[in-house]
Amino acid sequence: MIALKEPQMPNxxxxxxxxxxxxxxxxxxxxxxxxxxxxxxxxxxxxGVSRFLNETMPLWMLLSIATILxxxxxxxxxxxxxxxxxxxxxxxxxxxDTTPLWLVHASAGFLTIMGLxxxxxxxxxxxx
Numbered sequence: 001m002i003a004l005k006e007p008q009m010p011n012x013x014x015x016x017x018x019x020x021x022x023x024x025x026x027x028x029x030x031x032x033x034x035x036x037x038x039x040x041x042x043x044x045x046x047x048g049v050s051r052f053l054n055e056t057m058p059l060w061m062l063l064s065i066a067t068i069l070x071x072x073x074x075x076x077x078x079x080x081x082x083x084x085x086x087x088x089x090x091x092x093x094x095x096x097d098t099t100p101l102w103l104v105h106a107s108a109g110f111l112t113i114m115g116l117x118x119x120x121x122x123x124x125x126x127x128x
Contacts, residue, residue, distance in 0.1 A: 018096075021091065021094060021096050022096065024087070024091065025091065025096055025097075025098050028083075028084060028087045028088070028098075029084075029098075029099055031080075031083060031084070032080050032081075032083065032084040032099075032104065035076050035077070035079055035080030035083065036076075036077065036080050036107070036108070036111065038073075038076050039072075039073040039074070039075075039076030039077045039080065039111060039115070040073070040111070041073075042069045042070070042072045042073035042076060043069070043070060043073035043111075043114075043115055043118060045069050046065070046066045046067075046068075046069030046070040046072075046073065046118070046122070047066070047070070047118055047122070049062065049065050049066045049069065050062060050063070050066040050122045050125070050126070054126075059126060062126070063122070063123070063126055066122050067119065067122070070115055070118055070119045070122065071119070073111075073115050074112050074115040074116065074119075077108045077111040077112045077115060078108065078112055080104075080108050081104055081105055081108035081109070084099075084101075084104050085101060085104070085105075088101055088104075
């Protein structure tokens with residue numbers, strides 16, 4: 001007589017702790033993306049103010065608004081990387097797939113440098 005084997009599941013379903021950690025990691029990545037989006041919006045607005053409102057307001061006011069927006073964008077990029085790293089360090093020892101920390105720092109660093117160059121470009125354009 002042939003014995004029938006019970007079908008086995010290839011992988012057991014994840015437990016609640018694993019699912020909670022996955023949700024935490026995904027929330028951390030969404031928060032990072034939100035800070036980057038906020039910084040990009042502030043950077044684009046600062047550049048737009050300096051480019052398109054130069055004939056409608058005094059130079060000092062134009063530079064003040066553009067500087068505040070661009071500096072805010074630089075701070076948002078730096079805060080995004082810091083905030084991501086803060087939680088990443090707490091869960092690094094767990095067996096959870098995350099975005100590599102070097103990629104987060106590289107992208108935030110690149111955007112920070114672009115923000116600094118944009119700020120320099122605004123001042124060069126204003127005084128040339």
